[in-house]
Amino acid sequence: MGRLILDRILWAIPTLIAITIATFVIIQLPPGDFATAYIAELIHNGETVDDAEAARIRTEFGLDRPYPIQFFDWIGGIVLRGDFGISFDWQLPVSDLIWERLGLTLLISTLSLLLTWAIAIPIGVYSATRQYSIFDHVFTVLGFLGRGIPDFLLALILMWLGLVYFNFHVGGLHSPEFRDAPWSFAKFLDLLKHLWVPVFVLATGGAAGLLRIMRANMLEELGKPYVETAYAQGLPERRVVWGYPVRVALNPFISTVGWALPALISGDVITAVVLNLPTTGPLLLRALQNQDMYLAGGFILILSVFTIIGTLLSDILLVLTDPRIRHA
Amino acid sequence: MKVHDAATPQNAESEAAAAGTPVATPFQMMRWRFRRHRLAVVSLWVVIALYVVALFADFIAPYDPFEHDRRSPFTPPQAIHFFHEGSLTGPFVYGLDRERDPETARLTFTPDRDKVIPIRFFVKGHEYRFLGLIPADRHLYGVGGQRSKVYILGTDKLGRDLFSRLVYGARVTLSVGLVGVFFSFVIGVTLGSLAGLIGGMVDNAVQRLAEFVRSVPTIPLWLGLAAALPVQWDPVFVYLLITVILALIGWTSLARVVRGHFLTIRNQDFVLAARFSGATRGRVIRRHMLPSMTSYVIAAITLAIPEMILGETALSFLGLGLRPPVISWGVLLQDAQNLRSIALAPWLLAPGAAIVVTILAFNFLGDGLRDAADPYQG
Numbered sequence: 001m002g003r004l005i006l007d008r009i010l011w012a013i014p015t016l017i018a019i020t021i022a023t024f025v026i027i028q029l030p031p032g033d034f035a036t037a038y039i040a041e042l043i044h045n046g047e048t049v050d051d052a053e054a055a056r057i058r059t060e061f062g063l064d065r066p067y068p069i070q071f072f073d074w075i076g077g078i079v080l081r082g083d084f085g086i087s088f089d090w091q092l093p094v095s096d097l098i099w100e101r102l103g104l105t106l107l108i109s110t111l112s113l114l115l116t117w118a119i120a121i122p123i124g125v126y127s128a129t130r131q132y133s134i135f136d137h138v139f140t141v142l143g144f145l146g147r148g149i150p151d152f153l154l155a156l157i158l159m160w161l162g163l164v165y166f167n168f169h170v171g172g173l174h175s176p177e178f179r180d181a182p183w184s185f186a187k188f189l190d191l192l193k194h195l196w197v198p199v200f201v202l203a204t205g206g207a208a209g210l211l212r213i214m215r216a217n218m219l220e221e222l223g224k225p226y227v228e229t230a231y232a233q234g235l236p237e238r239r240v241v242w243g244y245p246v247r248v249a250l251n252p253f254i255s256t257v258g259w260a261l262p263a264l265i266s267g268d269v270i271t272a273v274v275l276n277l278p279t280t281g282p283l284l285l286r287a288l289q290n291q292d293m294y295l296a297g298g299f300i301l302i303l304s305v306f307t308i309i310g311t312l313l314s315d316i317l318l319v320l321t322d323p324r325i326r327h328a
Numbered sequence: 329m330k331v332h333d334a335a336t337p338q339n340a341e342s343e344a345a346a347a348g349t350p351v352a353t354p355f356q357m358m359r360w361r362f363r364r365h366r367l368a369v370v371s372l373w374v375v376i377a378l379y380v381v382a383l384f385a386d387f388i389a390p391y392d393p394f395e396h397d398r399r400s401p402f403t404p405p406q407a408i409h410f411f412h413e414g415s416l417t418g419p420f421v422y423g424l425d426r427e428r429d430p431e432t433a434r435l436t437f438t439p440d441r442d443k444v445i446p447i448r449f450f451v452k453g454h455e456y457r458f459l460g461l462i463p464a465d466r467h468l469y470g471v472g473g474q475r476s477k478v479y480i481l482g483t484d485k486l487g488r489d490l491f492s493r494l495v496y497g498a499r500v501t502l503s504v505g506l507v508g509v510f511f512s513f514v515i516g517v518t519l520g521s522l523a524g525l526i527g528g529m530v531d532n533a534v535q536r537l538a539e540f541v542r543s544v545p546t547i548p549l550w551l552g553l554a555a556a557l558p559v560q561w562d563p564v565f566v567y568l569l570i571t572v573i574l575a576l577i578g579w580t581s582l583a584r585v586v587r588g589h590f591l592t593i594r595n596q597d598f599v600l601a602a603r604f605s606g607a608t609r610g611r612v613i614r615r616h617m618l619p620s621m622t623s624y625v626i627a628a629i630t631l632a633i634p635e636m637i638l639g640e641t642a643l644s645f646l647g648l649g650l651r652p653p654v655i656s657w658g659v660l661l662q663d664a665q666n667l668r669s670i671a672l673a674p675w676l677l678a679p680g681a682a683i684v685v686t687i688l689a690f691n692f693l694g695d696g697l698r699d700a701a702d703p704y705q706g
Contacts, residue, residue, distance in 0.1 A: 026552040148684045150680075153680040160667075160671065284548060
């Protein structure tokens with residue numbers, strides 16, 4: 001078992017290296033660089049920029065050096081000093097910008113993940129134990145709807161409904177009157193009032209998928225002899241269901257927990273743009289549009305690292321919880 | 329999931345045929361099985377209908393999708409009536425009275441109960457080439473020679489008919505799904521079969537590659553790649569590249585299905601029999617292994633199409649995918665991006681409904697196909 005975990009950890013290292021290279025390539029892909037955009041903006045503002053000036057700007061940003069040197073400089077700073085470089089656009093350290101927003105992203109993602117499970121597990125169990133009942137059908141329909149509606153569309157619809165029927169501005173995280181106010185209980189309540197929308201939007205898609213998996217797994221498990229045996233021993237239904245088949249059926253939840261977080265962060269990008277949330281998504285989008293490469297690269301890198309760590313965690317969890325994998 | 333020995337039913341088949349009993353081929357059994365899945369059957373028709381609409385977009389759309397009308401921005405959808413003052417008059421709409429709100433300077437439209445504008449079918453309209461070949465000017469519906477127009481889904485800010493734009497947008501959005509899936513099919517099946525067939529190092533490498541692609545958060549990766557496409561490029565080229573980007577990320581699930589299936593059947597009797605009879609490797613793959621997994625691949629492809637469509641819509645919606653003047657459902661939804669326009673013109677969300685219907689239909693169809701893919705099971 002220790003070997004299996006060690007194996008997994010060792011595999012994560014080359015993946016990480018590959019990801020840093022891929023990230024660097026991606027942020028270098030767009031033709032031109034930030035200096036091109038910056039010079040264009042200077043010219044647009046009526047300043048004259050001759051070739052010498054352009055070269056000076058490029059040197060100042062360090063963009064005149066060969067790519068491998070830029071790469072090692074970038075990655076070296078991150079690994080050795082935790083320095084992600086300076087955002088060209090904001091003229092601020094990338095790490096400050098990212099950490100400031102990552103907290104909120106993680107809060108929203110974690111809450112959505114919890115909500116996803118809180119929806120998917122009980123309903124999946126109910127649907128399986130009461131197969132073809134009215135509520136099973138209702139939940140099936142809702143589940144398919146949840147899977148079919150893209151996140152950003154759901155956010156748009158909620159915004160529209162909130163505005164038209166409840167006269168409630170769904171976007172953002174604070175009402176205008178609280179935006180610059182110091183933290184207080186009232187502001188916290190106001191935050192909660194806004195927070196449920198992105199959490200709900202992000203949770204529905206995942207919950208709909210997991211709900212089907214949970215139901216299918218439970219149905220398969222419920223038909224097995226050990227469940228029959230448990231019933232025959234006279235155990236009450238609640239104990240039979242929650243004590244044995246549910247534990248087996250939970251396997252896919254554990255094996256996907258690693259993907260769930262990055263998927264939520266991915267989903268957060270679009271939802272946050274629609275809902276105008278101060279999370280990482282809109283910042284990443286803007287960084288990509290402006291070729292603010294260190295900022296964009298830092299984001300992609302951190303999100304990817306989260307994914308790898310998540311996958312690693314779920315692999316380890318699987319090994320710990322499932323003897324079949326442990327001894328395979 | 330248990331995959332049954334494909335050789336057994338065939339033997340049983342020939343025995344049964346010899347005994348004169350009616351025999352069902354595997355394909356027939358799949359069809360029976362598929363037909364039991366009602367929702368999937370309905371979805372199949374929905375999908376066919378969607379693609380027919382996309383194919384005949386110029387005939388079905390009443391107006392040129394780029395033709396704007398400054399006199400009617402944000403016209404709400406017009407209700408189609410059949411009864412005028414209690415008597416059946418066939419489908420018609422009421423004419424609209426426009427009025428400018430003195431405070432907001434916005435045009436408001438109210439139906440005029442006296443102006444009956446009948447909807448006619450096969451009317452003359454703007455010229456187009458039917459299927460890109462035959463010059464034509466007939467459209468499915470319209471209001472004939474009158475100056476007024478009919479907007480069954482309303483108009484956008486430039487007074488363009490939303491229904492026409494939706495129908496033309498279907499062409500781009502629905503074909504992105506197909507083209508993207510084609511690319512990921514090529515990558516996925518090639519890598520998946522190599523991995524499943526050769527095993528060992530190759531298998532390991534492909535598995536790692538797939539794991540690597542999956543471990544990169546998709547949306548940021550899409551955004552990064554899409555942002556790399558220069559704005560001034562030819563839209564057709566951008567379109568192709570977008571599908572390639574979607575495929576570069578989407579191939580992993582297909583590869584997994586193919587690899588898994590190859591691993592299961594690699595040592596099954598019918599494959600071994602073919603090999604021991606001296607068939608070459610290529611022949612074993614082409615004649616014996618690939619056909620046995622067609623149904624699985626078709627099901628996986630069907631389930632991959634909605635992912636592609638979602639990807640395109642999301643990218644275009646964020647302004648990083650296709651850009652106007654290209655019309656796709658994601659591009660159309662850009663108009664509904666801010667709260668003001670949704671509050672003002674909720675019908676701009678109509679492309680969203682089209683997306684949901686399409687994705688649901690593909691998902692149901694894919695589920696049905698997947699269940700039918702192995703007719704000997706259960």
